[in-house]
Amino acid sequence: MVEKLLKIAICHNANDIHLSEGIPPTLRIGGKMVRLQEAPLSADDIERVMRALTPPRCMVELSKNGNTDFGYNFGENRFRIAVFRQKGGIGMVMRHFRNVMFTLDELQIPQEVRSAMVRERGLFIITGPTGSGKTTTMATLIDHINSSCNKHIITIEDPIEILHSHKLCNISQREIGVDVFTFAEGVRYSMRHDPDVIVVGEMRDVETIRIALRAAETGHLVLGTLHARTASAAITRIIAEFGSDERDFIRMQLSNSLLGVINQVLIPTADGKGVASVMEILMNTPPVASLIRQSKENLILDEIRKGKNLGMVSFEDSLRYRCVNKIVDWREASLYSREPDTFKTRMEKK
The missing domain is CATH 3.40.50.300 (P-loop containing nucleotide triphosphate hydrolases)
Structure with missing residues (x-):
């Protein structure tokens, strides 16, 4: 089950995998939560995943503090795995870090x-x-x-x-x-x-x-x-x-x-x-x-x-640049603007 989940996350270019009792595994893709077409997870399902991944020192930390996190290698991919207690059971979030380096040009670093x-x-x-x-x-x-x-x-x-x-x-x-x-x-x-x-x-x-x-x-x-x-x-x-x-x-x-x-x-x-x-x-x-x-x-x-x-x-100039170049939709971007009224007025004129 662990290998299947991690492969699905990598295949869908997901940022995170969420495991909660009573619902199917959920991926965060492009900022949105997407539930897989799978059977709901039981407490035993999550417990098995947790025990398969969690090192002994983190098991001790989980028992003592109610949460822990650690890094995990899966082939050429790396995950940060957070385990926490909730409603008497276990919840997990696995963040995917791609071992693909961007260039400074791609991030537009001056x-x-x-x-x-x-x-x-x-x-x-x-x-x-x-x-x-x-x-x-x-x-x-x-x-x-x-x-x-x-x-x-x-x-x-x-x-x-x-x-x-x-x-x-x-x-x-x-x-x-x-x-x-x-x-x-x-x-x-x-x-x-x-x-x-x-x-x-x-x-x-x-x-x-x-x-x-x-x-x-x-x-x-x-x-x-x-x-x-x-x-x-x-x-x-x-x-x-x-x-x-x-x-x-x-x-x-x-x-x-x-x-x-x-x-x-x-x-x-x-x-x-x-x-x-x-x-x-x-x-x-x-x-x-x-x-x-x-x-x-x-x-x-x-x-x-x-x-x-x-x-x-400035944040607003960076935001407008992404919109003008059609990288993000300006209506979505307006939700993140620190000057939303001014931002909407300027983008509507364009």
Whole structure:
């Protein structure tokens, strides 16, 4: 049953497989939930799948915490499998990561971001909600460094989602719960392993952020992800993690070390067969750094709008581009717009 489910997901280019008692297996395809024409799953069906896939350490975590997740290889494909208790039984979600690297051209990454990836030091952040393609964008940036520089890249992930081979770089991939206990420990100890690039799978707590900022200041390129709705909100969230007595120092530290932020979402394509990324790109410039120091993140959007020649892209411009080029339907896109009334007016005129 496990092999059949994974093959179906791969065949249908699904992002996720959902297993819940009482309904058939369900795939997320192009952002939409699609139930398979199969018999409803029983609790025993899901239990068998769970036990066939879940390693012993994760069984212990599930018993203790009620949920666990881990990486799983299936041929050349990789899945992140989340197992959780619900209504006394088991639920599962299996996310499919394709081992097909996009190019920076395909993701329309500007030259300024590419230049940041070969810097000797600094912090670059990728943000967005769950399921927004952060993993794919991060993997693409890592692959770009791996293909163009002779460096040592260390990743700290929970779990490892996309496997990277050694190209020009040496790559060490460490998994939380297997190779290291926490993100903070992973970043701290990685500083002793002669890294050039440190990738933090999720900047989820104050200690991880603190150590990542220190690493970025002391001669390392640090790439990290976190959940934030906009590029400027990512900056606000980082600062808000710290106590009021530290925030002025963190603002100064961040204004000096930040290279840029990509904020993104995924939107169903016009043909209904997939999803397209819409990106807001912020690059740190002297005016942006000044706004960070002055606690004026609300004015950063104006700098993004003025910064096209500096590699910056506003979310609305990125969204309109996808619509004008028929990649996504503008009516669907309007649901994601941050300025929906203005967006609809402009698209209706086209």
